């Protein structure tokens with residue numbers, strides 16, 4: 001494997017840092033550090049504008065498998081994408097609001113969509129103007145996604161589907177312009193048969209209702225979404241092929257992003273270490289846990305580099321292809337690690353963590369009185385659930401890697 005930063009990457013690093021420094025000024029400068037999982041409520045409007053700024057700079061869609069500049073975007077190598085993410089994190093640029101469109105929908109359209117569909121949606125995503133949400137989970141269909149009941153019927157008058165049903169836990173649906181919806185288009189079909197991957201415009205008053213779900217962290221970044229005869233503009237990958245498209249997209253979701261994510265994790269760990277040091281009361285057990293946390297982050301980094309290294313080798317385009325368990329191992333590692341970091345974030349403050357924001361809370365005032373560490377603790381309870389729960393990852397490893405018998409249904 002060879003995953004090292006070459007001259008071109010270092011030149012890119014200089015350009016990326018210069019661009020970010022030039023553009024992170026005014027309202028964008030004040031939005032530094034805002035947003036991201038658990039904090040999506042922070043600076044939502046300015047972060048939407050920032051998305052357009054990134055689009056004007058050509059920084060959205062760096063990993064898309066299309067020629068450089070096809071949609072005004074720069075095509076970067078994997079190492080180049082990591083360099084960009086490192087600089088982005090180092091300068092604490094605002095949390096992205098367009099990542100679902102950029103990293104999930106766009107690559108799916110490139111893999112399964114028609115040229116017309118790509119032409120309709122990729123330019124808007126690359127400009128940071130078209131925001132997306134993911135309509136998969138339903139009450140009763142989360143881990144067992146094939147149990148979805150949302151139905152869509154084709155209207156012979158215009159050939160478009162009308163969608164009726166309920167989705168749940170739909171992140172950022174309240175800000176999204178579009179939703180990709182997995183729906184049952186073949187009446188009476190079961191499990192993964194008869195599903196279609198539909199593109200639905202969110203602005204359909206009376207036909208789509210978005211109800212925020214307030215979490216124990218005090219924020220409401222995901223929603224229930226109710227469809228009542230909502231019009232789907234088009235289906236991707238052909239009617240009835242929704243399962244193939246949906247699974248292709250999930251493979252992307254667990255792809256190269258882990259290494260980038262670890263940059264944010266390292267910053268959070270540093271904050272927790274700082275909070276521990278500021279407490280001034282050394283505790284050998286907490287020290288031990290902090291060191292373990294640091295060492296595990298290094299291990300995750302090497303694991304991610306190993307997987308990405310295999311991907312950048314000639315002929316190794318798919319990080320999961322060489323090792324079918326790799327995406328599940330990565331998810332298991334980071335989900336548990338991040339949840340334990342959340343526990344440490346409050347443990348280092350002892351009982352004071354339950355009594356209001358810490359004295360070292362940096363910069364951002366919270367309307368509900370939680371500081372960053374408290375919110376980290378509360379939000380990271382979700383990390384072992386979304387993107388495929390720990391139990392499901394272990395099932396995948398058991399069956400696809402260890403060859404154990406399938407679990408009984």
Ligand SMILES: Cc1cc2nc3c(=O)[nH]c(=O)nc-3n(C[C@H](O)[C@H](O)[C@H](O)COP(=O)(O)OP(=O)(O)OC[C@H]3O[C@@H](n4cnc5c(N)ncnc54)[C@H](O)[C@@H]3O)c2cc1C
Pocket residue numbers: 133134135136137138140141142143144168169170171172222382385386387388389390391392395
């Ligand atoms: C922060 C967050 C954001 C999310 N964003 C989105 C989004 O944007 N769009 C979207 O569609 N969904 C989203 N989800 C939903 C997420 O995909 C589901 O929560 C997840 O798939 C689990 O489904 P569930 O909540 O229905 O739990 P269930 O599937 O009901 O699982 C409940 C428990 O049972 C365990 N379990 C289930 N089946 C098995 C099994 N076969 N063997 C062993 N244990 C099992 C699970 O591991 C879990 O512990 C989000 C969730 C979270 C927490």
